[in-house]
Amino acid sequence: MIAYNFDYKVASSMDEAFSLLAEAGDNASFIAGGHSIVPAMKLRLAEPSTLIDISKVPGMSDITQDGDTISIGGLVTHVKVASSDVVKNSCPGLAECAGVIGDPQVRNKGTIGGNVAHADPGSDYPGALVAFDATICLANASGSRELAADDYFTGLFETAKEEGEMVTAVKVPASSASAYVKFPNPASRYAVVGVGVSLNINGGTCESASVGITGAADHAYRASESESALGGSDLGDDALSAAASAASDGQEMLNDLAASAEYRKHLCGVMLKRAVAVAKGRT
Amino acid sequence: MRYNIKVNVNGKPHDDSVNPRVLLVDYIREKLGLTGTHVGCDTSSCGACTVHVDGKAVKSCTMFSVQADGTDITTIEGMCQNGKLHPLQEGFKEEHGLQCGFCTPGMIMACADLLENNSNPSENEIRHGLEGNFCRCTGYHNIVKAVQYAAKKG
């Protein structure tokens, strides 16, 4: 339960964060809420030689709205996202997702930036962000860039974030008919399967749908076959059935003590249907 | 390598030089001698270490003490003000919400945050609100009643 020794620095600005990072050389990490990195360091699974605390860097702690898009600073805690009226009105599925991460204490300290940087396959945010067409905003010493969430999560704890980059914000377009439903691991309460759904409903028809699934495979993915089944449908039993059975298409299901691959595949379908029901109820 | 931290704990200021790898819970227990906050696991699961940092319940085992620089911390020792028990402390005694007492400080700190955000929680809301805290003795039945007692007391 004891981490290796490390140096600790506090950055008071974005620039300082990057210059401290450069000074620290190899094997330095940013720390925000610390709720991904501290547990790993305690078990000696992570051993950064320097931690650069970015929790006081200005400009990353707010939730703002620009037209149809909300922007959540990288340092915004899960509890803030879950309770934000701005988020609840604009993209209720995102607030819902933040509200089921970990437990109340974790939600008080863990940040969206940290969660997205760590990309645990059982994390909740990735499934929602992928479903809601979110954009991950990254910055480094030389500048900044944006990536679609779907392009950002690439593998087991792997992302398209490069060495030296920081997650500064996450932008999420409005989606009133959105939901996130999860089947938690009974022990860790990480997602065995977490499904984010965003529906574009016009009249009685679902014109298009996006479905993001986390926990089931080694990283969050768009369930594109399910999206095709739902798009252009009346969201009736046939469409739901088809979408459910396609929910894991093209993906290799994880297999662990909590769920076999076969059971996970089944859960993807069940959670998808439940998420669609919740999202539909929000129209 | 040591780092200087200034923290306010239960209203008292502290100024200490710490090794960064010292967890907040160990700083509280070992440096400050406030042993009411307990360590029950090493995976941020059990919640026995829960304290309030700047008014919010946090697992003090999941923070390095250096991260607490500049914060206001309340531990279980700070819940009884001027000899007057917090309604939750009363409730835990009245409703037999503890047996061995080891999870109790963290449980009370978590429950206090729960009631701060929801002053009249339903049974379901209480049970879900305690997701971050394990008790092995009580089966949670009387802990729920303790929270209901405190909620009623206001």
Added chain:
Amino acid sequence: MGNLIGKSVKRVEDNRFIKGEGKYTDDFNMVNQTFAVYVRSPHAHANINSVDVSAAEAMNGVVKVFTGKDIADAGIVGSICGWQVDFKNGDTMKEPGHPILAADKVRHVGDPVAMVIAEDKYTAKDAAEAVLVDYEVLDAIVDPKAAAQDGAPQVHDDVPNNTIFEWELGDKAATDAAFENAHHVTELSYHNQKLVPNAIEPRAALAHYDANEEKYTLYTTSQNPHLARLIIGAFVLSIPEHKLRVISPDVGGGFGSKIFVYNDECGVLWASKQIGRPVKWTADRSEAFITDCHGRDHVTDAKMAFDADGNITGMRTKTFAAMGAYLSNFSTCVPTYLHGTLMQGLYTTPAVHVDVTAVVTNTVPVDAYRGAGRPEATYGIERLMDTAAREMGMDPTELRRKNFIPAFDGVNEPGYQTQVALQYDSGNYEANMDKALKVADYESLKAERDKAKAEGRLVGIGFSTYIEACGIAPSAVVGSLGARVGLYDAASIRVHPTGKVTAHVGAHSHGQGHETTFAQVIADAFGIGMDDVNIVHGDTENVPFGMGTYGSRSLAVCGSAIMRSVDKVKEKGARIAAHKLECSPDDLEFANGSWTVKGTDKSVGFGDVALTAYVPHDYPADEEPGLDFASFYDPANFVYPFGTHICVVEVDKETGEVKVVKYVAVDDPGIVINPMIVDGQVHGGVAQGIGQALFEGAAYDSDGQLLNGSMLDYTMPRADNFPMFETDRTETPCPHNPLGVKGIGEAGTIGSTPAVVNAVMDALSDYGVKDLQMPLTPNRVWDAINSNGNGNA
């Protein structure tokens, strides 16, 4: 007598706990202390080729590193087995040694090979990683049944077929005949799975050797400090008993896992003398997972035979019981004398046979865990009852009613002698079940379940009518069965000159509320207030020799010792009072805190008598001053609480998740002293029993790696896993102890696990699912639903 028996007095110990002012072992510190970290094997089975501590010892701040060679050179082995259970053919039980630090071989993941002692715990942890151990990995054996078969990897060279003993109880011939002639046989085969106790406080020890007095002090998270002193002093480290002080301060839960003397505290105690400084050790949770004794781990075939009317004619079980890699203190009695002896349940079964083979495996040692053998027995019996009822088309309550032992109070009617050694003390099983059925409104429950099923919802009702044997135990009886200790307890009552009372008790509360309940008993007996009594426990320096708290024994055994001392105080008090009132003690009666001459209003109070005893100016001749008595109580029998548990579950068809929607427990713990505390014990016990049924289970791979050795993977139940529990009681007094009490600490766990599994089987009955391996995880349940009853998943 007084007015405190049966009252839900609020707990006095809470005053410190709710403020965070409890003092647990890790809260203690000594000047100049060092910190120990054990280096533990990552392999389940391996030869140790070499242990190189040079790099570790060279590190700044490291005081010393000990290895298995140091322990062996000191002529020490380690903790012992406290109960000898020989082979049924007369051969002596196998007793492999359990060294404090392994020297030649490691036998489970977690087996310690070195002890690093440093100035602080950070350095100790870093240095532990610098100890280089060269292992030669060997094949491991995990499954208890497979361990006994020829060709399995051998855990100890001196234990052929990994078999510690083969044991049986009951009448094999009569049981064989019953099964041959049976109209119906119900059978189940299952693994009563290995459980990790996970008391929230990890184990810890703080040891100190005073060279001037040549005396050791050990703070330890023990449920039984005297037993620890005896075992460590006499059997492990050869320390004269008067030179070893063991202190159990506040202890954060035990559930059995803190009964045993572990090599961990023996090691730091020994080390404290070697290095001449105090040594402190506290387990990490991941360390606890691989060192705290686990529970259960029985592979069992269980069968019940019935006649055409549904009467049970025979019961038999064959069990392979895992001991783990080494024999812990009580491991051998758990599957035998605490398990086989309960195999009749509370039924009039005329023929019972129990066969147990105890085996070593390359896993964490197994010993008592809440219920210790009785949950395993009850699980078999009660699962068979509900299953048989379904097979024979009978209501499960009617099948039980037909087979209950008729009511007996042990006074006017004799105790009930079973087929498996025990004589039950008192019981009224049918009345208890009837009360439970009424409390639960069984008729409505059935109707609701049937309606739900018609609507396609999977709702099920499960029963368990259990009996258990606790309040352990009559010393001569257990001695004849191989116990190497007595199982009495002790209490001294010291009345002070001003009439206040201090009781030193040999039980040790780690959640049971003794500071309150024992004070209630004493205050009630003397007619004084709760505030006039304090209870002292936990320090061998000042408490008479007691066997500690486990096996639901504290009230029945220590409470009886308290009553003995109470009686001695009252007897002497009567003589003093008689002297003051100038009468004979026979003329007096004691009530409301005073001795009164019968038929008059001449009286003298308890406080007055106390003062007189210590200021003996006008005093009976030949009477010593003082009012201070110690007593020991060796129970005449076990005590036998019983009860009826009814569980209602709903299974989510889509996910297989099981939700406990209603839980009713009507228990009979004999006379109740504090109903609030009794309810609390039932709640906690039921929670752990449901935990086994639905959530928990140590998962090993074939290499002996514990796959779920953390709270992220081993599912500990949370508040949102349970409903409110509905508890009620019947009170059938125990005829053989002064308070008429039985025990309740483990009853909840014993009764609940089969009730839950029975409920799930009821919910899934239309799918033809007869049995499912615990824990009934959503995946397992969903697999069963979808394989259409094709299997034990």
